[in-house]
């Protein structure tokens with residue numbers, strides 16, 4: 001560790017449980033450059049819970065799940081927002097901050113859920129099933145949000161559905177989230193057939209095998225997992241809810257059935273908890289690196305833009321959610 005500078009040494013304390021000492025010097029140059037660029041450009045970095053620890057703990061200003069990032073994006077005073085996450089999150093930040101520059105470090109950072117549905121699909125669905133409100137998960141493009149009545153996240157989906165005061169809603173595009181919410185409410189929910197390519201790979205048999213191999217294991221599952229996985233889990237909730245659960249309950253041994261970096265980021269704060277880590281990587285989230293965050297700030301790329309007419313309608317759907 002003798003090569004680590006004083007700044008690096010204090011930052012390294014934050015991640016020493018999840019980043020080996022031999023890897024740390026490879027991050028330092030980019031981290032120091034990013035910290036300087038943020039000051040120069042009056043920029044903030046918003047990082048999703050699925051970002052790698054060197055981004056999440058060392059350069060991000062605001063971290064959290066989609067809901068937290070959307071809320072925090074509204075209150076920032078910065079001129080520039082760099083979204084360390086996927087494209088729909090950067091669009092949401094832009095919707096809520098039309099005057100600010102919003103950058104996404106890699107345009108290929110997409111999402112299988114967002115790709116599962118188009119604005120045209122939503123228009124057709126509204127024609128076929130009229131007078132039923134359309135609740136759209138934030139993991140969608142601005143064009144799809146613009147066709148919706150209200151947005152939701154995995155953290156507030158049930159509250160949003162019940163806030164509408166109707167017997168039946170359409171919930172797009174995640175079939176499993178829709179079914180998991182349907183199991184908790186009396187509101188009838190019509191689902192689309194989109195899936196998250198990370199969470200759909202978990203199976204109920206995995207949970208049973210994990211419990212056998214690790215006695216006393218507490219299983220937390222994200223609501224984008226199939227309903228039979230959620231049924232086998234001890235708790236299901238958004239990434240923020242999972243993090244709060246670990247904070248509150250401090251289970252001696254836990255598994256988070258979600259994206260891999262989530263366990264790393266939570267484990268940093270909980271040395272007393274043993275994290276069992278069968279996880280699935282999100283290839284879209286992993287497009288974001290320190291190197292392309294640095295390039296985004298240096299070269300002002302890639303600027304997120306949304307057609308004003310679409311932005312106006314999509315913003316309404318997001319703002320209705322934030323008001324719930």
Ligand code: SF4
Pocket residue numbers: 086110111112113114139196197198199259282283284285
């Ligand atoms: S984890 Fe799933 S929902 Fe999240 S960005 Fe990746 S593919 Fe999309």
